[in-house]
Amino acid sequence: MREIAALALNTFREAIRNKVFYIIFIFALVLMASSLVFTQLALGEQDRVVKHLGLSAINIFGLLLAMFVGVNLVHEELDKRTIYLLLATGMSRTQFILGKFFGLFITVIVNVLLMTLLLFITIGFTQGATITPSLVYAIFLYLFEVMVIIAIAVLFSSFSTPVLSAVLTFMCWIIGHLAEDLLTFSERLEKEGSLALAKLLHWIYYFLPNLELFNIKNQVAYQESIMVFVTWKAPAMAILYTVILLTITSLTFAKRDVR
Amino acid sequence: MAILSIRGLSKRYNTGLFSSSVDALKDLTLDVEEGEIFGFLGPNGAGKTTTIKILLRIIYPTAGTAFIIDRELGDAQPHQIGYMPENPYFYRFLSGEEFLIFHAQLSGMPWRDVNRRVDELLEMVGMQHARKLRIGNYSKGMVTRIGLAQAMLTDPPLILMDEPMSGLDPIGRIEIRRIIMELRERKKTIFFCSHILADVETICERVAILNKGQLIKTATVSEMLSEVASGQRLVLHQPPESLAEKIRNAAREAKDVGGRLVAHFDDKATGDELCREAMIAGVQVDEYAPERGTLEDYFIREIGGKNA
Numbered sequence: 057m058r059e060i061a062a063l064a065l066n067t068f069r070e071a072i073r074n075k076v077f078y079i080i081f082i083f084a085l086v087l088m089a090s091s092l093v094f095t096q097l098a099l100g101e102q103d104r105v106v107k108h109l110g111l112s113a114i115n116i117f118g119l120l121l122a123m124f125v126g127v128n129l130v131h132e133e134l135d136k137r138t139i140y141l142l143l144a145t146g147m148s149r150t151q152f153i154l155g156k157f158f159g160l161f162i163t164v165i166v167n168v169l170l171m172t173l174l175l176f177i178t179i180g181f182t183q184g185a186t187i188t189p190s191l192v193y194a195i196f197l198y199l200f201e202v203m204v205i206i207a208i209a210v211l212f213s214s215f216s217t218p219v220l221s222a223v224l225t226f227m228c229w230i231i232g233h234l235a236e237d238l239l240t241f242s243e244r245l246e247k248e249g250s251l252a253l254a255k256l257l258h259w260i261y262y263f264l265p266n267l268e269l270f271n272i273k274n275q276v277a278y279q280e281s282i283m284v285f286v287t288w289k290a291p292a293m294a295i296l297y298t299v300i301l302l303t304i305t306s307l308t309f310a311k312r313d314v315r
Numbered sequence: 316m317a318i319l320s321i322r323g324l325s326k327r328y329n330t331g332l333f334s335s336s337v338d339a340l341k342d343l344t345l346d347v348e349e350g351e352i353f354g355f356l357g358p359n360g361a362g363k364t365t366t367i368k369i370l371l372r373i374i375y376p377t378a379g380t381a382f383i384i385d386r387e388l389g390d391a392q393p394h395q396i397g398y399m400p401e402n403p404y405f406y407r408f409l410s411g412e413e414f415l416i417f418h419a420q421l422s423g424m425p426w427r428d429v430n431r432r433v434d435e436l437l438e439m440v441g442m443q444h445a446r447k448l449r450i451g452n453y454s455k456g457m458v459t460r461i462g463l464a465q466a467m468l469t470d471p472p473l474i475l476m477d478e479p480m481s482g483l484d485p486i487g488r489i490e491i492r493r494i495i496m497e498l499r500e501r502k503k504t505i506f507f508c509s510h511i512l513a514d515v516e517t518i519c520e521r522v523a524i525l526n527k528g529q530l531i532k533t534a535t536v537s538e539m540l541s542e543v544a545s546g547q548r549l550v551l552h553q554p555p556e557s558l559a560e561k562i563r564n565a566a567r568e569a570k571d572v573g574g575r576l577v578a579h580f581d582d583k584a585t586g587d588e589l590c591r592e593a594m595i596a597g598v599q600v601d602e603y604a605p606e607r608g609t610l611e612d613y614f615i616r617e618i619g620g621k622n623a
Protein backbone atom coordinates (compact mmCIF):
# COMPACT_ATOMS: atom_id res chain seq x y z
CA MET A 57 0.00 0.00 0.00
CA ARG A 58 2.83 2.35 0.91
CA GLU A 59 4.54 1.63 -2.40
CA ILE A 60 1.36 2.52 -4.33
CA ALA A 61 0.96 5.76 -2.34
CA ALA A 62 4.62 6.71 -2.91
CA LEU A 63 4.35 6.12 -6.66
CA ALA A 64 0.99 7.91 -6.89
CA LEU A 65 2.45 10.91 -5.10
CA ASN A 66 5.48 10.84 -7.37
CA THR A 67 3.22 10.76 -10.45
CA PHE A 68 1.27 13.72 -9.07
CA ARG A 69 4.52 15.60 -8.40
CA GLU A 70 5.68 14.86 -11.95
CA ALA A 71 2.44 16.31 -13.32
CA ILE A 72 2.90 19.48 -11.28
CA ARG A 73 6.53 19.88 -12.32
CA ASN A 74 5.70 19.21 -15.94
CA LYS A 75 3.32 22.13 -15.61
CA VAL A 76 0.16 20.28 -16.64
CA PHE A 77 -1.81 22.55 -14.33
CA TYR A 78 -1.22 25.40 -16.79
CA ILE A 79 -4.29 23.95 -18.53
CA ILE A 80 -6.33 25.67 -15.80
CA PHE A 81 -5.26 29.10 -17.00
CA ILE A 82 -6.55 28.28 -20.46
CA PHE A 83 -9.75 26.99 -18.84
CA ALA A 84 -10.14 30.23 -16.90
CA LEU A 85 -9.68 32.30 -20.04
CA VAL A 86 -12.17 30.22 -22.04
CA LEU A 87 -14.72 30.24 -19.24
CA MET A 88 -14.53 33.97 -18.57
CA ALA A 89 -14.51 35.02 -22.19
CA SER A 90 -17.37 32.74 -23.22
CA SER A 91 -19.46 33.63 -20.14
CA LEU A 92 -19.02 37.30 -20.88
CA VAL A 93 -20.14 36.90 -24.49
CA PHE A 94 -22.94 34.34 -24.13
CA THR A 95 -24.60 35.74 -21.00
CA GLN A 96 -24.91 39.07 -22.87
CA LEU A 97 -26.61 37.27 -25.74
CA ALA A 98 -28.98 35.26 -23.54
CA LEU A 99 -30.56 37.81 -21.21
CA GLY A 100 -32.59 36.19 -18.47
CA GLU A 101 -30.89 32.85 -19.12
CA GLN A 102 -27.54 33.69 -17.52
CA ASP A 103 -27.74 30.93 -14.92
CA ARG A 104 -28.41 28.23 -17.51
CA VAL A 105 -25.74 29.49 -19.91
CA VAL A 106 -22.94 29.89 -17.39
CA LYS A 107 -23.55 26.45 -15.84
CA HIS A 108 -23.73 24.71 -19.19
CA LEU A 109 -20.60 26.45 -20.39
CA GLY A 110 -18.74 25.80 -17.15
CA LEU A 111 -19.59 22.11 -17.00
CA SER A 112 -18.77 21.62 -20.68
CA ALA A 113 -15.41 23.32 -20.24
CA ILE A 114 -14.59 21.22 -17.15
CA ASN A 115 -15.54 18.09 -19.11
CA ILE A 116 -13.32 18.94 -22.06
CA PHE A 117 -10.29 20.09 -20.09
CA GLY A 118 -10.53 17.20 -17.64
CA LEU A 119 -10.79 14.76 -20.52
CA LEU A 120 -7.79 16.30 -22.29
CA LEU A 121 -5.70 16.00 -19.14
CA ALA A 122 -6.79 12.43 -18.38
CA MET A 123 -6.28 11.31 -21.93
CA PHE A 124 -2.98 12.95 -22.82
CA VAL A 125 -1.25 12.31 -19.51
CA GLY A 126 -2.88 8.88 -19.25
CA VAL A 127 -1.67 7.56 -22.59
CA ASN A 128 1.92 8.49 -21.70
CA LEU A 129 1.72 7.19 -18.18
CA VAL A 130 3.08 3.66 -18.56
CA HIS A 131 4.71 4.17 -21.94
CA GLU A 132 7.03 6.89 -20.65
CA GLU A 133 8.20 4.75 -17.73
CA LEU A 134 9.06 2.02 -20.22
CA ASP A 135 10.58 4.36 -22.77
CA LYS A 136 12.78 6.19 -20.27
CA ARG A 137 13.40 2.93 -18.42
CA THR A 138 12.62 4.51 -15.06
CA ILE A 139 10.51 1.41 -14.40
CA TYR A 140 13.69 -0.70 -13.98
CA LEU A 141 14.49 0.81 -10.62
CA LEU A 142 10.87 0.60 -9.49
CA LEU A 143 10.69 -3.12 -10.21
CA ALA A 144 14.15 -3.63 -8.71
CA THR A 145 12.85 -2.40 -5.35
CA GLY A 146 10.43 -5.33 -5.38
CA MET A 147 7.39 -3.37 -6.49
CA SER A 148 4.93 -5.70 -8.21
CA ARG A 149 3.52 -4.95 -11.64
CA THR A 150 0.04 -4.52 -10.11
CA GLN A 151 1.38 -2.01 -7.58
CA PHE A 152 3.04 -0.16 -10.44
CA ILE A 153 -0.19 0.06 -12.47
CA LEU A 154 -2.22 1.11 -9.42
CA GLY A 155 0.36 3.70 -8.37
CA LYS A 156 0.38 5.30 -11.81
CA PHE A 157 -3.44 5.18 -12.05
CA PHE A 158 -4.05 6.80 -8.68
CA GLY A 159 -1.33 9.39 -9.32
CA LEU A 160 -3.10 10.59 -12.43
CA PHE A 161 -6.52 10.34 -10.82
CA ILE A 162 -5.35 12.60 -7.95
CA THR A 163 -3.92 15.01 -10.54
CA VAL A 164 -7.24 15.17 -12.40
CA ILE A 165 -9.26 15.53 -9.18
CA VAL A 166 -7.13 18.49 -8.04
CA ASN A 167 -7.39 19.96 -11.51
CA VAL A 168 -11.19 19.56 -11.64
CA LEU A 169 -11.55 21.03 -8.14
CA LEU A 170 -9.56 24.10 -9.14
CA MET A 171 -11.66 24.50 -12.30
CA THR A 172 -14.82 24.11 -10.18
CA LEU A 173 -13.61 26.87 -7.89
CA LEU A 174 -13.13 29.12 -10.91
CA LEU A 175 -16.62 28.21 -12.13
CA PHE A 176 -18.10 29.08 -8.73
CA ILE A 177 -16.32 32.45 -8.81
CA THR A 178 -17.70 33.09 -12.32
CA ILE A 179 -21.22 32.15 -11.13
CA GLY A 180 -20.78 34.53 -8.18
CA PHE A 181 -20.10 37.37 -10.59
CA THR A 182 -22.97 36.43 -12.94
CA GLN A 183 -26.29 38.11 -12.29
CA GLY A 184 -29.09 35.68 -11.52
CA ALA A 185 -26.84 32.60 -11.33
CA THR A 186 -26.59 30.45 -8.21
CA ILE A 187 -24.56 27.45 -7.07
CA THR A 188 -26.95 24.53 -6.66
CA PRO A 189 -26.46 21.01 -5.20
CA SER A 190 -27.13 19.57 -8.64
CA LEU A 191 -24.15 21.46 -10.03
CA VAL A 192 -21.90 19.99 -7.34
CA TYR A 193 -23.34 16.53 -8.02
CA ALA A 194 -22.68 16.91 -11.76
CA ILE A 195 -19.01 17.55 -11.04
CA PHE A 196 -18.89 14.67 -8.58
CA LEU A 197 -20.39 12.38 -11.22
CA TYR A 198 -17.96 13.66 -13.83
CA LEU A 199 -15.03 12.51 -11.69
CA PHE A 200 -16.30 8.94 -12.10
CA GLU A 201 -16.32 9.35 -15.87
CA VAL A 202 -12.72 10.57 -15.76
CA MET A 203 -11.82 7.59 -13.61
CA VAL A 204 -13.03 5.22 -16.35
CA ILE A 205 -11.23 7.23 -19.06
CA ILE A 206 -7.96 7.07 -17.13
CA ALA A 207 -8.33 3.31 -16.68
CA ILE A 208 -8.92 2.94 -20.44
CA ALA A 209 -5.91 5.16 -21.24
CA VAL A 210 -3.66 3.22 -18.83
CA LEU A 211 -4.74 -0.09 -20.40
CA PHE A 212 -3.86 1.10 -23.92
CA SER A 213 -0.70 2.79 -22.68
CA SER A 214 0.57 -0.50 -21.23
CA PHE A 215 0.88 -2.15 -24.65
CA SER A 216 0.80 0.49 -27.39
CA THR A 217 2.31 3.80 -28.40
CA PRO A 218 0.99 7.11 -26.98
CA VAL A 219 -0.49 8.20 -30.33
CA LEU A 220 -2.36 4.94 -30.87
CA SER A 221 -3.44 4.90 -27.21
CA ALA A 222 -4.79 8.44 -27.55
CA VAL A 223 -6.75 7.54 -30.69
CA LEU A 224 -8.19 4.38 -29.10
CA THR A 225 -9.07 6.14 -25.84
CA PHE A 226 -10.76 8.97 -27.73
CA MET A 227 -12.74 6.46 -29.78
CA CYS A 228 -13.89 4.72 -26.59
CA TRP A 229 -14.94 8.12 -25.20
CA ILE A 230 -16.97 8.96 -28.31
CA ILE A 231 -18.62 5.54 -28.54
CA GLY A 232 -19.25 5.65 -24.77
CA HIS A 233 -21.21 8.85 -25.22
CA LEU A 234 -23.11 7.44 -28.20
CA ALA A 235 -24.00 4.19 -26.40
CA GLU A 236 -27.76 4.87 -26.29
CA ASP A 237 -27.79 5.72 -30.01
CA LEU A 238 -25.88 2.52 -30.67
CA LEU A 239 -28.59 0.50 -28.94
CA THR A 240 -31.38 2.31 -30.81
CA PHE A 241 -29.56 1.77 -34.07
CA SER A 242 -29.01 -1.93 -33.37
CA GLU A 243 -32.73 -2.37 -32.57
CA ARG A 244 -33.65 -0.69 -35.83
CA LEU A 245 -31.22 -2.93 -37.74
CA GLU A 246 -32.73 -5.98 -36.09
CA LYS A 247 -36.18 -4.94 -37.30
CA GLU A 248 -34.80 -4.42 -40.78
CA GLY A 249 -33.32 -7.89 -40.78
CA SER A 250 -29.53 -7.14 -40.51
CA LEU A 251 -29.19 -9.54 -37.63
CA ALA A 252 -25.40 -9.99 -37.61
CA LEU A 253 -24.65 -6.26 -37.57
CA ALA A 254 -27.39 -5.68 -35.01
CA LYS A 255 -25.83 -8.31 -32.76
CA LEU A 256 -22.37 -6.78 -33.15
CA LEU A 257 -23.62 -3.32 -32.18
CA HIS A 258 -25.49 -4.85 -29.29
CA TRP A 259 -22.27 -6.45 -28.03
CA ILE A 260 -20.37 -3.17 -28.38
CA TYR A 261 -23.11 -1.48 -26.37
CA TYR A 262 -22.71 -3.95 -23.52
CA PHE A 263 -18.93 -4.06 -23.77
CA LEU A 264 -18.17 -0.33 -23.67
CA PRO A 265 -19.23 1.92 -20.79
CA ASN A 266 -22.27 4.11 -21.23
CA LEU A 267 -20.63 7.45 -20.50
CA GLU A 268 -23.89 9.37 -20.94
CA LEU A 269 -24.81 8.12 -17.47
CA PHE A 270 -22.34 10.68 -16.12
CA ASN A 271 -23.68 13.56 -18.18
CA ILE A 272 -26.34 15.58 -16.37
CA LYS A 273 -25.43 18.99 -17.79
CA ASN A 274 -28.88 19.61 -19.21
CA GLN A 275 -30.69 18.66 -16.03
CA VAL A 276 -28.41 20.98 -14.06
CA ALA A 277 -28.84 23.83 -16.53
CA TYR A 278 -32.64 23.47 -16.50
CA GLN A 279 -32.61 23.33 -12.68
CA GLU A 280 -34.27 19.97 -12.35
CA SER A 281 -34.44 18.76 -8.77
CA ILE A 282 -31.38 16.81 -7.72
CA MET A 283 -33.64 14.02 -6.46
CA VAL A 284 -34.61 13.23 -10.04
CA PHE A 285 -31.17 12.09 -11.14
CA VAL A 286 -29.18 11.12 -8.05
CA THR A 287 -28.36 7.49 -8.60
CA TRP A 288 -25.93 4.87 -7.38
CA LYS A 289 -25.96 3.21 -10.80
CA ALA A 290 -23.40 5.44 -12.55
CA PRO A 291 -20.74 5.52 -9.77
CA ALA A 292 -21.15 1.76 -9.21
CA MET A 293 -20.73 1.08 -12.92
CA ALA A 294 -17.64 3.33 -13.05
CA ILE A 295 -16.00 1.59 -10.11
CA LEU A 296 -16.76 -1.87 -11.48
CA TYR A 297 -15.53 -0.92 -14.93
CA THR A 298 -12.32 0.61 -13.54
CA VAL A 299 -11.59 -2.44 -11.40
CA ILE A 300 -12.07 -4.74 -14.41
CA LEU A 301 -9.86 -2.58 -16.66
CA LEU A 302 -7.07 -2.28 -14.08
CA THR A 303 -7.20 -6.02 -13.44
CA ILE A 304 -6.82 -6.74 -17.17
CA THR A 305 -3.95 -4.21 -17.39
CA SER A 306 -2.18 -5.75 -14.38
CA LEU A 307 -2.59 -9.30 -15.62
CA THR A 308 -1.25 -8.57 -19.11
CA PHE A 309 1.54 -6.38 -17.74
CA ALA A 310 2.56 -8.97 -15.13
CA LYS A 311 3.57 -11.48 -17.80
CA ARG A 312 5.42 -9.00 -19.92
CA ASP A 313 9.19 -8.60 -20.23
CA VAL A 314 10.11 -4.98 -19.62
CA ARG A 315 12.66 -4.17 -22.32
CA MET B 316 29.80 -19.17 0.60
CA ALA B 317 28.04 -18.22 -2.62
CA ILE B 318 25.79 -15.19 -2.22
CA LEU B 319 24.58 -15.49 -5.81
CA SER B 320 24.21 -18.79 -7.64
CA ILE B 321 23.05 -18.77 -11.22
CA ARG B 322 21.93 -22.14 -12.55
CA GLY B 323 21.34 -22.81 -16.26
CA LEU B 324 19.85 -19.40 -16.92
CA SER B 325 18.64 -18.89 -20.49
CA LYS B 326 16.70 -16.17 -22.23
CA ARG B 327 15.25 -16.37 -25.70
CA TYR B 328 13.59 -13.38 -27.34
CA ASN B 329 11.10 -13.84 -30.09
CA THR B 330 11.56 -11.19 -32.69
CA GLY B 331 9.53 -10.21 -35.68
CA LEU B 332 6.16 -11.34 -36.92
CA PHE B 333 7.24 -14.83 -37.91
CA SER B 334 8.63 -15.72 -34.51
CA SER B 335 12.31 -15.91 -35.37
CA SER B 336 14.16 -16.04 -32.09
CA VAL B 337 17.40 -14.76 -30.60
CA ASP B 338 19.19 -16.42 -27.70
CA ALA B 339 20.30 -13.55 -25.46
CA LEU B 340 21.54 -15.94 -22.78
CA LYS B 341 22.40 -19.62 -23.06
CA ASP B 342 22.59 -21.92 -20.06
CA LEU B 343 24.54 -19.57 -17.79
CA THR B 344 25.83 -21.14 -14.58
CA LEU B 345 28.09 -19.35 -12.13
CA ASP B 346 28.61 -18.57 -8.44
CA VAL B 347 29.53 -15.28 -6.85
CA GLU B 348 31.13 -15.59 -3.42
CA GLU B 349 30.23 -13.40 -0.49
CA GLY B 350 32.37 -10.27 -0.14
CA GLU B 351 34.03 -10.39 -3.55
CA ILE B 352 33.97 -7.95 -6.43
CA PHE B 353 32.95 -10.10 -9.33
CA GLY B 354 33.51 -8.78 -12.84
CA PHE B 355 30.97 -9.73 -15.46
CA LEU B 356 32.67 -9.05 -18.73
CA GLY B 357 31.63 -9.15 -22.32
CA PRO B 358 31.23 -7.12 -25.49
CA ASN B 359 28.00 -5.26 -26.22
CA GLY B 360 25.14 -7.67 -26.65
CA ALA B 361 26.90 -10.47 -24.75
CA GLY B 362 23.98 -10.90 -22.33
CA LYS B 363 25.29 -8.99 -19.30
CA THR B 364 22.31 -6.65 -18.90
CA THR B 365 19.92 -9.50 -19.71
CA THR B 366 21.36 -11.46 -16.77
CA ILE B 367 20.95 -8.50 -14.41
CA LYS B 368 17.40 -7.88 -15.61
CA ILE B 369 16.49 -11.51 -14.94
CA LEU B 370 18.00 -11.33 -11.45
CA LEU B 371 15.86 -8.25 -10.76
CA ARG B 372 12.69 -9.79 -12.26
CA ILE B 373 12.48 -7.04 -14.88
CA ILE B 374 12.36 -9.81 -17.46
CA TYR B 375 11.65 -13.51 -16.98
CA PRO B 376 14.03 -16.35 -17.91
CA THR B 377 13.13 -18.88 -20.58
CA ALA B 378 14.89 -21.58 -18.53
CA GLY B 379 17.02 -21.93 -15.42
CA THR B 380 16.98 -20.12 -12.14
CA ALA B 381 19.14 -18.26 -9.64
CA PHE B 382 19.54 -18.18 -5.88
CA ILE B 383 20.24 -14.91 -4.12
CA ILE B 384 21.25 -15.40 -0.50
CA ASP B 385 19.75 -18.88 -0.59
CA ARG B 386 16.40 -17.72 -1.88
CA GLU B 387 15.24 -18.66 -5.33
CA LEU B 388 14.52 -16.01 -7.94
CA GLY B 389 11.08 -14.53 -7.33
CA ASP B 390 11.30 -15.35 -3.66
CA ALA B 391 14.41 -13.24 -3.04
CA GLN B 392 14.23 -10.24 -0.71
CA PRO B 393 14.49 -7.11 -2.91
CA HIS B 394 16.00 -5.01 -0.12
CA GLN B 395 18.97 -7.39 -0.06
CA ILE B 396 19.89 -6.45 -3.62
CA GLY B 397 21.10 -3.00 -4.65
CA TYR B 398 20.90 -2.07 -8.31
CA MET B 399 22.82 0.58 -10.18
CA PRO B 400 21.49 0.70 -13.75
CA GLU B 401 23.44 1.49 -16.89
CA ASN B 402 22.96 5.13 -18.01
CA PRO B 403 21.00 5.82 -14.84
CA TYR B 404 17.34 6.06 -15.76
CA PHE B 405 16.16 8.39 -13.03
CA TYR B 406 13.28 10.85 -12.77
CA ARG B 407 14.80 14.10 -13.98
CA PHE B 408 12.17 16.23 -12.29
CA LEU B 409 13.18 15.06 -8.80
CA SER B 410 16.04 16.50 -6.75
CA GLY B 411 18.72 14.07 -5.59
CA GLU B 412 17.30 14.13 -2.08
CA GLU B 413 13.69 13.57 -3.25
CA PHE B 414 14.85 10.71 -5.45
CA LEU B 415 16.51 8.94 -2.52
CA ILE B 416 13.52 9.54 -0.22
CA PHE B 417 11.18 8.18 -2.91
CA HIS B 418 13.23 4.99 -3.23
CA ALA B 419 13.52 4.66 0.54
CA GLN B 420 9.71 4.72 0.70
CA LEU B 421 9.43 2.12 -2.06
CA SER B 422 11.86 -0.17 -0.28
CA GLY B 423 9.71 -0.04 2.84
CA MET B 424 12.27 1.73 5.04
CA PRO B 425 10.70 2.94 8.33
CA TRP B 426 9.94 6.68 8.20
CA ARG B 427 12.13 7.48 11.20
CA ASP B 428 15.21 6.08 9.41
CA VAL B 429 14.70 7.70 6.00
CA ASN B 430 16.22 11.14 6.60
CA ARG B 431 19.19 9.81 8.57
CA ARG B 432 19.99 7.22 5.87
CA VAL B 433 19.61 9.72 3.02
CA ASP B 434 21.98 12.14 4.84
CA GLU B 435 24.54 9.37 5.37
CA LEU B 436 24.50 8.34 1.73
CA LEU B 437 24.65 11.86 0.32
CA GLU B 438 27.69 12.38 2.52
CA MET B 439 29.28 9.11 1.42
CA VAL B 440 28.97 9.85 -2.30
CA GLY B 441 29.87 13.53 -1.84
CA MET B 442 26.53 14.92 -3.00
CA GLN B 443 25.47 16.97 0.04
CA HIS B 444 26.01 20.20 -1.89
CA ALA B 445 23.65 19.18 -4.71
CA ARG B 446 20.90 17.47 -2.70
CA LYS B 447 18.27 20.10 -3.59
CA LEU B 448 19.24 20.34 -7.26
CA ARG B 449 17.08 18.52 -9.81
CA ILE B 450 18.63 15.40 -11.37
CA GLY B 451 17.93 16.89 -14.82
CA ASN B 452 20.60 19.49 -14.02
CA TYR B 453 23.21 16.99 -12.80
CA SER B 454 26.41 16.15 -14.66
CA LYS B 455 27.00 12.54 -15.71
CA GLY B 456 29.30 11.99 -12.72
CA MET B 457 26.74 13.39 -10.28
CA VAL B 458 24.00 11.17 -11.71
CA THR B 459 26.26 8.13 -11.28
CA ARG B 460 27.00 9.07 -7.68
CA ILE B 461 23.33 9.56 -6.81
CA GLY B 462 22.65 6.21 -8.50
CA LEU B 463 25.23 4.56 -6.28
CA ALA B 464 23.64 6.15 -3.22
CA GLN B 465 20.29 4.74 -4.33
CA ALA B 466 21.80 1.26 -4.78
CA MET B 467 23.11 1.38 -1.21
CA LEU B 468 19.90 2.71 0.38
CA THR B 469 18.89 -0.49 2.13
CA ASP B 470 22.51 -1.38 2.89
CA PRO B 471 22.18 -4.55 0.78
CA PRO B 472 24.81 -7.30 0.99
CA LEU B 473 24.74 -7.68 -2.83
CA ILE B 474 24.98 -4.79 -5.29
CA LEU B 475 24.48 -5.28 -9.04
CA MET B 476 26.25 -2.59 -11.05
CA ASP B 477 25.57 -2.35 -14.77
CA GLU B 478 28.32 -0.37 -16.53
CA PRO B 479 28.69 2.10 -13.65
CA MET B 480 31.72 3.85 -15.18
CA SER B 481 30.57 4.29 -18.75
CA GLY B 482 30.72 7.88 -19.94
CA LEU B 483 32.62 9.15 -16.90
CA ASP B 484 35.73 11.32 -17.10
CA PRO B 485 38.94 10.08 -15.38
CA ILE B 486 38.21 12.00 -12.17
CA GLY B 487 34.69 10.59 -12.08
CA ARG B 488 36.00 7.06 -12.57
CA ILE B 489 38.52 7.44 -9.76
CA GLU B 490 35.75 8.72 -7.49
CA ILE B 491 33.44 5.79 -8.29
CA ARG B 492 36.34 3.38 -7.86
CA ARG B 493 36.98 4.87 -4.41
CA ILE B 494 33.35 4.29 -3.42
CA ILE B 495 33.45 0.70 -4.70
CA MET B 496 36.63 0.04 -2.71
CA GLU B 497 34.94 1.47 0.36
CA LEU B 498 32.06 -0.95 -0.20
CA ARG B 499 34.49 -3.84 -0.45
CA GLU B 500 35.99 -2.90 2.91
CA ARG B 501 32.47 -3.10 4.30
CA LYS B 502 32.27 -6.70 3.01
CA LYS B 503 29.70 -5.96 0.32
CA THR B 504 29.50 -8.28 -2.68
CA ILE B 505 29.59 -6.42 -5.96
CA PHE B 506 28.51 -7.87 -9.28
CA PHE B 507 30.34 -5.50 -11.58
CA CYS B 508 29.15 -5.63 -15.13
CA SER B 509 31.31 -3.87 -17.71
CA HIS B 510 33.00 -3.92 -21.05
CA ILE B 511 35.69 -1.49 -19.94
CA LEU B 512 38.50 -3.95 -19.27
CA ALA B 513 40.87 -1.59 -17.47
CA ASP B 514 38.22 -0.92 -14.80
CA VAL B 515 37.53 -4.61 -14.31
CA GLU B 516 41.23 -5.38 -14.05
CA THR B 517 41.75 -2.74 -11.34
CA ILE B 518 38.63 -3.42 -9.30
CA CYS B 519 37.63 -7.06 -9.59
CA GLU B 520 39.02 -10.17 -7.97
CA ARG B 521 37.26 -12.73 -10.11
CA VAL B 522 35.87 -12.41 -13.60
CA ALA B 523 33.41 -14.21 -15.84
CA ILE B 524 33.62 -13.61 -19.56
CA LEU B 525 30.45 -13.81 -21.56
CA ASN B 526 30.10 -13.74 -25.33
CA LYS B 527 26.97 -14.04 -27.45
CA GLY B 528 25.01 -15.19 -24.42
CA GLN B 529 27.47 -17.94 -23.49
CA LEU B 530 29.89 -18.17 -20.60
CA ILE B 531 33.41 -18.43 -21.98
CA LYS B 532 35.46 -18.55 -18.79
CA THR B 533 35.40 -17.85 -15.07
CA ALA B 534 38.71 -17.27 -13.27
CA THR B 535 40.51 -14.86 -10.97
CA VAL B 536 42.03 -11.79 -12.59
CA SER B 537 45.54 -12.94 -11.66
CA GLU B 538 44.95 -16.36 -13.28
CA MET B 539 43.84 -14.68 -16.47
CA LEU B 540 46.79 -12.27 -16.43
CA SER B 541 49.29 -15.04 -15.81
CA GLU B 542 48.02 -16.79 -18.91
CA VAL B 543 48.83 -13.80 -21.09
CA ALA B 544 51.96 -12.72 -19.20
CA SER B 545 54.48 -14.45 -21.41
CA GLY B 546 58.07 -13.49 -22.11
CA GLN B 547 60.59 -10.96 -20.82
CA ARG B 548 61.33 -7.33 -21.61
CA LEU B 549 64.91 -6.07 -21.78
CA VAL B 550 65.89 -2.41 -22.09
CA LEU B 551 69.58 -1.58 -22.66
CA HIS B 552 71.22 1.83 -22.77
CA GLN B 553 73.35 2.24 -25.93
CA PRO B 554 74.56 -1.37 -26.35
CA PRO B 555 77.48 -2.05 -28.70
CA GLU B 556 76.37 -2.88 -32.23
CA SER B 557 77.55 -6.53 -32.06
CA LEU B 558 75.41 -7.19 -28.99
CA ALA B 559 72.49 -5.22 -30.41
CA GLU B 560 72.60 -7.33 -33.54
CA LYS B 561 72.63 -10.55 -31.51
CA ILE B 562 69.64 -9.35 -29.49
CA ARG B 563 67.70 -8.35 -32.63
CA ASN B 564 68.19 -11.83 -34.02
CA ALA B 565 67.10 -13.62 -30.84
CA ALA B 566 64.18 -11.37 -29.78
CA ARG B 567 60.56 -11.66 -30.84
CA GLU B 568 60.62 -7.91 -31.34
CA ALA B 569 63.33 -5.27 -30.86
CA LYS B 570 63.25 -1.50 -31.37
CA ASP B 571 65.65 1.42 -30.94
CA VAL B 572 63.95 4.08 -28.89
CA GLY B 573 65.99 7.25 -28.25
CA GLY B 574 69.34 5.55 -27.90
CA ARG B 575 67.92 2.61 -26.01
CA LEU B 576 67.25 -0.86 -27.30
CA VAL B 577 63.90 -2.31 -26.20
CA ALA B 578 63.60 -6.06 -26.80
CA HIS B 579 60.89 -8.63 -26.08
CA PHE B 580 61.71 -12.34 -25.64
CA ASP B 581 59.30 -15.23 -25.69
CA ASP B 582 61.82 -17.46 -24.02
CA LYS B 583 62.99 -16.48 -20.53
CA ALA B 584 66.28 -18.43 -20.80
CA THR B 585 67.33 -16.47 -23.91
CA GLY B 586 66.43 -13.20 -22.21
CA ASP B 587 68.39 -14.18 -19.08
CA GLU B 588 71.42 -15.15 -21.15
CA LEU B 589 71.51 -11.94 -23.21
CA CYS B 590 70.92 -9.79 -20.13
CA ARG B 591 73.87 -11.47 -18.39
CA GLU B 592 76.01 -10.92 -21.47
CA ALA B 593 75.14 -7.21 -21.51
CA MET B 594 76.03 -6.84 -17.85
CA ILE B 595 79.38 -8.60 -18.35
CA ALA B 596 80.07 -6.24 -21.28
CA GLY B 597 79.40 -3.31 -18.94
CA VAL B 598 76.27 -2.15 -20.74
CA GLN B 599 73.76 -0.26 -18.62
CA VAL B 600 70.61 -2.43 -18.14
CA ASP B 601 67.70 -0.03 -17.66
CA GLU B 602 65.08 -2.73 -17.27
CA TYR B 603 64.76 -6.48 -17.29
CA ALA B 604 61.42 -7.86 -16.15
CA PRO B 605 58.65 -10.29 -17.03
CA GLU B 606 56.18 -8.81 -19.45
CA ARG B 607 52.82 -8.08 -17.82
CA GLY B 608 49.82 -9.03 -19.90
CA THR B 609 46.54 -7.15 -19.53
CA LEU B 610 42.99 -8.33 -19.26
CA GLU B 611 42.52 -6.80 -22.67
CA ASP B 612 45.10 -9.23 -24.11
CA TYR B 613 43.26 -12.11 -22.47
CA PHE B 614 39.87 -10.87 -23.61
CA ILE B 615 41.02 -10.46 -27.20
CA ARG B 616 42.65 -13.87 -27.13
CA GLU B 617 39.49 -15.53 -25.80
CA ILE B 618 36.80 -13.87 -27.87
CA GLY B 619 38.47 -11.51 -30.31
CA GLY B 620 38.38 -13.94 -33.20
CA LYS B 621 34.95 -15.30 -32.38
CA ASN B 622 33.26 -11.96 -32.95
CA ALA B 623 34.85 -11.25 -36.28
